[in-house]
Amino acid sequence: MALIDLSNIVKTYDLGHQKVHALRGLDVRIERNEFVACVGQSGSGKSTLMNIIGCLDVPTSGRYVLSGRDVSDLTDDELADVRNLEIGFVFQSFQLLPRATALENVELPLIYRGLSKKERRERAEHALETVTLTDRMTHRPAELSGGQRQRVAIARALVTQPSLLLADEPTGNLDSKTGEEIVRLFLELHEKGNTIVLVTHEPKLAARCPRAVRLVDGLVVADGKGRDVALANAEALGAETLAAFQAAEAQQARTP
Ligand code: ADP
Ligand code: MG
Numbered sequence: 001m002a003l004i005d006l007s008n009i010v011k012t013y014d015l016g017h018q019k020v021h022a023l024r025g026l027d028v029r030i031e032r033n034e035f036v037a038c039v040g041q042s043g044s045g046k047s048t049l050m051n052i053i054g055c056l057d058v059p060t061s062g063r064y065v066l067s068g069r070d071v072s073d074l075t076d077d078e079l080a081d082v083r084n085l086e087i088g089f090v091f092q093s094f095q096l097l098p099r100a101t102a103l104e105n106v107e108l109p110l111i112y113r114g115l116s117k118k119e120r121r122e123r124a125e126h127a128l129e130t131v132t133l134t135d136r137m138t139h140r141p142a143e144l145s146g147g148q149r150q151r152v153a154i155a156r157a158l159v160t161q162p163s164l165l166l167a168d169e170p171t172g173n174l175d176s177k178t179g180e181e182i183v184r185l186f187l188e189l190h191e192k193g194n195t196i197v198l199v200t201h202e203p204k205l206a207a208r209c210p211r212a213v214r215l216v217d218g219l220v221v222a223d224g225k226g227r228d229v230a231l232a233n234a235e236a237l238g239a240e241t242l243a244a245f246q247a248a249e250a251q252q253a254r255t256p
Contacts, residue, residue, distance in 0.1 A: 004064075006028045011052065026045075026215075034210070044218065054164075055086075085162075094152070110123060127158050130189075131185060154167075169200060171205060183208055
């Protein structure tokens with residue numbers, strides 16, 4: 001049984017005077033322990049898809065089965081329960097509480113779980129170890145680099161041991177080297193058994209994922225090995241992106 005099974009998903013935003021067809025009958029299946037990149041031009045429907053996969057929103061029509069349960073038309077409260085139990089989110093803008101330390105930020109999702117303070121602390125410390133931030137636990141976000149902030153956000157997403165880690169452009173606010181490090185961390189988390197869906201507009205990062213899907217106008221137009229799909233996406237984005245992709249590949253081939 002697939003962890004994520006989306007069939008004929010349609011999402012239409014109704015703005016009153018205008019309807020926006022963000023997803024137009026999309027089908028995707030993702031198994032447990034997969035690491036899938038989602039690529040495509042701005043406006044192609046990536047975030048809409050992530051919001052549906054993450055139970056932040058429901059499709060206009062179509063069927064979404066998550067872990068064997070049909071979640072296509074749950075109420076807001078039911079969706080919130082599924083989110084809390086199954087899903088860890090990582091966002092481009094980190095979304096950390098500025099006044100809280102790294103440790104307190106990571107503990108936060110556990111507060112609603114009825115764990116003792118000691119258990120929460122232990123679990124949060126362990127999550128921060130997983131992202132190699134043990135030496136920054138008492139720092140506040142402003143005292144951390146962008147890459148470190150994103151690591152805290154990843155620890156916060158992991159601390160509840162979700163079935164699924166969703167990351168929408170997690171490297172979008174980071175320089176290219178730090179972005180690479182974050183993708184390396186996701187690759188390690190995948191090795192440890194996590195299921196991950198990652199949106200990225202950077203073909204060279206998508207190329208490192210075992211699988212990628214490419215969206216165009218709310219439909220999946222390619223689904224395959226990360227490198228193949230990323231190359232097709234880079235081609236579609238134009239000569240400049242393609243050249244950058246090829247340069248990055250050549251550079252990687254030279255690095256031992
Ligand atoms: P991407 O993440 O690939 O850039 P989105 O999923 O954000 O794409 O957007 C897909 C389409 O849906 C775009 O045309 C966008 O303008 C539209 N859209 C996204 N969110 C909303 C919304 N809340 N209300 C109306 N239109 C939206
Ligand atoms: Mg988006």
